[in-house]
Amino acid sequence: MKEKRTSKRIAVVTGASSGIGYTFARALDQILHTTDEIWLIARSKERLEELSGQLRMKSRIIPMDLTSSADITSFEQLLQKELPSIRILINAAGLGFMGDFMGVEQHFQEETILCNCVGLTRMTRICLPYMAWNARIIQLASSAAFLPQPDFAVYAASKAYVLSLSTALGEELRGRGIYVTSVCPGPVSTPFFDKAEVFGKRLAIKNYVMVTPERVVYQALRDSKKRKRMSVCGVPMRAFYALTKLVPERFLLFCMRILKVAR
């Protein structure tokens, strides 16, 4: 696949209105010196405008809903019109709802799958023809991708999808010099939990391993630069990842049951 004709060099950030995506946009604004524009994507136009006003770089606000097929098609048409060279794509938009499987309304489960899996896949697919040698893709997965999570089942499954997809895609794209990094943080102090905890509450242990979005983003950008396929922030999450590779899943799920009872 050949890169489509290039004009301006851009960075694309989804989920830029809040939390990790917002922090990525601010960090890119500081470190990208040969990129012409940063394209900011989320539904909340006002928050994107606010962010845009704070950036040094020229930015373009693209209010869109990643669960809407029509919105994604409009974005594809915008790329076809502008023919930019995408230097970095950050797929940070995402959401999840805690609570037992039947306790979370179907609509919210489907929104999770549509945004975290379908939206991310389509954005990646649409952007790839505009990416060339040394371009990078950063996908927000989660440490929830490492182990199925009772009471957060759909979210964890969606993130396992992101991790698997991105690892495979990274292998496919290596020959084209495009590098894919899956970011797998544990709990991060963002507004994510305001929505996530509508139907159920997090395990108390998550409060002790919470990190800032700045730490996650700093680590992710470093790991992406080193062309790492995965970025895991902090010792507790790296230890958790190792555990999921070494210890039988059944035992880890048993431990999670104990933690839930002790909550």
Ligand SMILES: NC(=O)c1ccc[n+]([C@@H]2O[C@H](COP(=O)([O-])OP(=O)(O)OC[C@H]3O[C@@H](n4cnc5c(N)ncnc54)[C@H](OP(=O)(O)O)[C@@H]3O)[C@@H](O)[C@H]2O)c1
């Ligand atoms: N916070 C954590 O503990 C944590 C841990 C691991 C992984 N993650 C992952 O990190 C990513 C960012 O989460 P966060 O913590 O920054 O959460 P956040 O503060 O709630 O931000 C989520 C972002 O996604 C956007 N978004 C949600 N649904 C969307 C849709 N349908 N269309 C377009 N944009 C949409 C939101 O913008 P609008 O509402 O304006 O559309 C917002 O900008 C997510 O993929 C999340 O799963 C978070």
